[in-house]
Amino acid sequence: MELLSNLYLGLTVAVSLQNLGYALLGALLGTLIGVLPGLGPLATIAMLLPTVYALDATPALIMLAGIYYGAQYGGSTTAILINVPGEASSVVTAIDGYAMARKGRAGPALAAAGLGSFFAGSVATLVIAGFAPVLTELAFKFGPAEYFSLMVLGLIGAVVLASGSLIKAIGMIIFGLLLGQINTDVISGVPRYSFDIPELTDGIGFVVIAMGIFGFGEIIANLGRPAEHREVFTKDVKGLWPTKKDFQEAWPSVLRGTAIGSVLGVLPGGGALLSSFASYTLEKKLVKNPSVPFGQGAIQGVAGPESANNAGSQTSFIPMLTLGIPSNAVMALMIGAMTIKGIQPGPQVMTSNPELFWGLIASMWVGNFMLIILNLPLIGIWIRLLTVPYRFLFPAIVVFCGIGLYTLNNNNFDLFVAAGFTVFGYLLYKLNCEAAPLLLGFILGPMMEENLRRALLLSRGDWTTFVTKPLSASLLFVALMLLVIVALPSIKKQREVAFAEED
DSSP states (O other): OHHHHHHHHHHHHTTHHHHHHHHHHHHHHHHHHHHTTOHHHHHHHHGGGGGGGGSOOHHHHHHHHHHHHHHHHHHHHHHHHHSSOOOOOGGHHHHHHHHHTTTTTTTHHHHHHHHHHHHHHHHHHHHHHHHHHHHHHHHHTTTTHHHHHHHHHHHHHHHHHSSSHHHHHHHHHHHHHHHHTSEETTTTOOOEEEETTTGGTOOOOOOHIIIIIOOOOHHHHHHHHGGGSOOOOOOOOOOOOOOHHHHHHHHHHHHHHHHHHHHTTTTOOHHHHHHHHHHHHHHHHHHOOSSOOOOOTTTTTHHHHHHHHHHHHHTTTHHHHHOOOOOSSHHHHHHHHHHHOOOOTHHHHHHOOOOHHHHHHHHHHHOOOOOHHHHHGGGHHGGGGSSSSSSHHHHHHHHHHHHHHHHHOTTHHHHHHHHHHHHHHHHHHHOOOSSHHHHHHHHHHHHHHHHHHHHHHHHTTOOTTHHHHHHHHHHHHHHHHHHHHHHHHHHHHHHHHHOOOOO
């Protein structure tokens, strides 16, 4: 009964005219920045933080939250249509979503992503409302050793999901880990591997790498093909709505993705990124004999990860609201917004500001409903991008990516770095190397190092701390089992058949 009364309180706050308006504004902005290559919720929320001063806390947070989970909807659009994942969590979606678009099935891919995200978002809101105390206790049990082990499991999962050679996948992860070391040491505060270049002291931005490898790199790869084999977006796109068979194949993936995202989103360092990668890995393991192989346009490879990243993005609010711990950079900005309004994030938010806490949760229901109404009818508009000839589409992608890269730091340096990764991305294409593991290694590398060093400091250099703690040991055991399973001759042979390796 208490839960129902709290949800009723939240709904009365969320459906007020002012808060409805800001929820709609956040959903629209989130979808827009997700659709536009080179932009993302992090930069947009950072730019909008000054507006928090002029708003009350509740509508301000409702708008910023709408931008965040709205971008998960929009981010899938560019990943599916033009293979440009502006968000890390959209990298996995691009694998099968873009393959579906190239086969003229962009409509079903976008619909599966939208419907899966709506269902996952609605369920994740229930999880936040009903299981926040339990999930908070779970998050409390994760120390540095457990975080490190979780990220090791994430990297092993990246090896499992990578198509083609395992050696190439491991090499990509290692290279990503090395790129993540270019930053300022978190303990000593000394820049490392920056070669006295000031712009590298804060590390290389994810967007810079993603745009170089996936955005510009895709353009170069297509231009490198003979004209008769060049991918063009002029084919007729039929069936803008998933078929009955699509629904039958997608709904189990949506359920599994929602469950994975709801759990991993609570853990700091998890959220949408690990959720989408874990979901894709699970789908490839569980779906036997898919009608379309993974990597070639399997709808399960779109529905599962999209559901997972949307659920993960919403349950990532739990540690922020209840513990005051940001699970990602966007949640750190949300904490900044709360601090601006004089609200101390933590367990006291639920008791001292119930209107804010429950109003924000209820607004997620409202926002997800707005997003599904806004996005599905607009599928036809996004599909029109497919009719644009490459001689017009390529310059448009370059302009949007260039503007997005420049506005990140208002610095030409990011453009030069992206140009370098464009060449590198083209080399990966020619060598048949998967770039997704590189990105995961790059993102998780700094977090892995920080938690590794913290765990060793707390244990006074005792490495057994990672296997003496039950949660950490369990995660490492699962990671080891994944390595053993994928190395089995029968599994390896199945991978070779599935991915048609070209070593």
